[in-house]
Amino acid sequence: MGALAEAYKHSLLDKQPIPLDYGSVRTLPESHIWLDQSDESPYVAHSTGPISPPVIDLMDPDAPRLIIQACETWGVFQLIGHGIPTKLMEDVESEAEKLFGLPVDQKLKALRSPGGGAGYGLPHISPFFNKHMWHEGFTIMGSPIYHTRQLWPQAYQGFCETMVDYQNQLKALTEQLIRIIFKSLNINSEEVDWLKDSQGSSTALQLNSYPACPDPTRAMGLAPHTDTSLITILQSKTSGLQVFKEGAGWILVQPIPGALIVNVGDFLHILSNGVFTTVRHRVVVTHIQRFSAAHFYAPPGDVIVSPVMSKDFGEVPRYRSVSVKGYVETKGKHFEKALSLIKK
Numbered sequence: 607m608g609a610l611a612e613a614y615k616h617s618l619l620d621k622q623p624i625p626l627d628y629g630s631v632r633t634l635p636e637s638h639i640w641l642d643q644s645d646e647s648p649y650v651a652h653s654t655g656p657i658s659p660p661v662i663d664l665m666d667p668d669a670p671r672l673i674i675q676a677c678e679t680w681g682v683f684q685l686i687g688h689g690i691p692t693k694l695m696e697d698v699e700s701e702a703e704k705l706f707g708l709p710v711d712q713k714l715k716a717l718r719s720p721g722g723g724a725g726y727g728l729p730h731i732s733p734f735f736n737k738h739m740w741h742e743g744f745t746i747m748g749s750p751i752y753h754t755r756q757l758w759p760q761a762y763q764g765f766c767e768t769m770v771d772y773q774n775q776l777k778a779l780t781e782q783l784i785r786i787i788f789k790s791l792n793i794n795s796e797e798v799d800w801l802k803d804s805q806g807s808s809t810a811l812q813l814n815s816y817p818a819c820p821d822p823t824r825a826m827g828l829a830p831h832t833d834t835s836l837i838t839i840l841q842s843k844t845s846g847l848q849v850f851k852e853g854a855g856w857i858l859v860q861p862i863p864g865a866l867i868v869n870v871g872d873f874l875h876i877l878s879n880g881v882f883t884t885v886r887h888r889v890v891v892t893h894i895q896r897f898s899a900a901h902f903y904a905p906p907g908d909v910i911v912s913p914v915m916s917k918d919f920g921e922v923p924r925y926r927s928v929s930v931k932g933y934v935e936t937k938g939k940h941f942e943k944a945l946s947l948i949k950k
């Protein structure tokens with residue numbers, strides 16, 4: 607089982623209820639009101655600030671330097687010139703729209719089984735919050751056929767072909783970015799077996815829907831978190847994602863048409879000895895439904911992640927070495943405290 611599947615298995619999700627039938631709700635239920643959670647209230651920052659994450663063209667000869675700089679200063683950037691066909695990105699969005707547009711009884715046929723990471727359900731981070739998020743998701747790990755057939759016993763093929771093609775292309779793009787980043791860390795990609803053979807690494811594709819919300823200033827689409835990945839690549843044509851920037855607060859990321867949003871995850875943060883920022887992010891909701899697709903990439907579970915030591919990344923390790931599996935378990939139990947628990 608891949609490390610990400612393991613992560614979801616260890617989450618306490620089985621104790622959680624199923625997503626709301628959003629189509630039938632006219633007012634925000636008490637269970638979904640986040641306003642009281644003071645500094646985390648989404649109400650405080652709906653507008654774009656004076657600063658925003660950099661936009662980088664992968665075809666630019668200076669892209670490697672800009673990517674490293676963005677990983678350090680923001681932990682997130684928008685990527686253009688990435689080579690993922692626009693048509694494929696549009697197909698992913700329209701297939702997600704079709705899926706989440708199904709009647710609730712139909713969607714529940716693909717509900718995640720207890721201990722299973724794939725299928726329809728609440729956000730994986732739900733167990734760590736006492737309020738519910740205005741969100742429904744569909745998680746794909748490996749082949750999507752099993753759950754998709756439960757949704758569309760006959761017409762599952764179009765959805766599956768689109769998602770498999772997207773997963774393959776995003777995995778290759780992620781590995782291209784990892785090679786660029788590893789060079790700066792002085793890691794020889796040729797010596798990293800799981801990267802060289804593209805074997806064993808663990809990926810998940812998370813389709814997110816944030817339904818039209820009757821009271822957006824009091825609801826939370828996706829609560830603040832960092833990703834348990836090396837790198838995450840996100841697509842959404844609608845704004846809603848906010849990233850936390852020290853000294854500036856929550857910044858709305860305004861998607862550039864056709865761009866992908868790349869963010870640093872916890873494993874890259876550890877590997878870079880804390881120099882690359884694992885960016886805290888969240889999603890705010892509006893009166894209009896929003897879709898996104900997040901592609902997570904983590905090394906195989908038995909890989910040991912240790913901070914690199916150098917002049918640029920520090921000569922004293924800030925984190926203990928951890929196995930991917932071990933860290934995933936710690937995150938599954940302690941969520942946002944996980945990184946501080948492995949601090950030296």
Ligand SMILES: O=C(O)CCC(=O)C(=O)O
Binds near residue numbers: 833840
């Ligand atoms: O929907 C988004 O913009 C962000 C999704 C996200 O952060 C996640 O799935 O981990």
Ligand SMILES: [Fe+2]
Binds near residue numbers: 833
């Ligand atoms: Fe995320």
